Amino acid sequence: MSRRRYEKVPFPVANVRRYLEPGPIVLLTSRHAGQDNVMTMGWHLVMEFSPSLLGCVIARGNHSHEMIARSGQCVINLPTRDIVDEVVGIGNCSGASVDKFERFGLTRRAASKVAAPLLDDCVASFECRIADRALIDRYDFFMLEVVAAHAAVSPAHPATLHYTGDGVFMVAGKVISRRSHFRPEML
């Protein structure tokens, strides 16, 4: 299939709640020691407008946990329903053994303030630096500051994916299941 690539323009970091407060599943990209990785992540929240603070849980079982903890940086990319299969696939394999960018045909672009890449396949991307490590060891909870943001001008309200567990996403008012694409232990 031919996949849409989104051209993005600068977006005010103080307004990222516009995209993240609704609670979409996101694709978290990271770069460390010359390697890039991407993971699917659904446990995040907005914590402050200015400075633009986010919080997210990145379980230490994920290859990205160490890469982000060591590099101190990551990019939060916002996927839409058109790439739900890629979102599920990315969440069901590990960057420790797979080049997910190649496997899922993702298009990377250099970020402006961090080393981790932006994804053209997503409607918005938020460049982040770790702002507070206080709860990383106890809860795998990362506090991030958004230092640069990029968003496509259209669609105004992208059809984002909201994960309920059990392989089921809510999207644009409809429910679509990709349960059969999940490994049993991931459900």
Added chain:
Amino acid sequence: MSRRRYEKVPFPVANVRRYLEPGPIVLLTSRHAGQDNVMTMGWHLVMEFSPSLLGCVIARGNHSHEMIARSGQCVINLPTRDIVDEVVGIGNCSGASVDKFERFGLTRRAASKVAAPLLDDCVASFECRIADRALIDRYDFFMLEVVAAHAAVSPAHPATLHYTGDGVFMVAGKVISRRSHFRPEML
């Protein structure tokens, strides 16, 4: 209008991500010193399955902040699109000066493990106790443990409200605006 009241049954606390990971706006109820309060809250995340941990930001400007910090308890209630006007109204006045339960015709029910009330007007309710106060002072960030959960058997996928700021909610794939119901300074 006659409003639906939802009869709920016990729900496994380890599965609350089913309702909260999608990132809906919620109604947070609290009780302290003989007074009940309710606020609209959108900044929350799931942090762990078992124990069932959530995190949320309750800005100290909210009357609920002190009530929850002092009582150590609250209930997270999940509203649906049918009460979007009540959700907006609750978010645009303060329990310091208004009995929101009376003003918005909310129906309270006793919780099982905390003093704060459940709301029959919502499809699910999660009884919480403060699990960790480490980031309350610095970030107004409360870590909560869900100690009891209640959910309506139907609908299987309630049409929840996902707030984008600027008076606009995403719901069931459609965007509905209540911008005209907001006070300018709340936008």
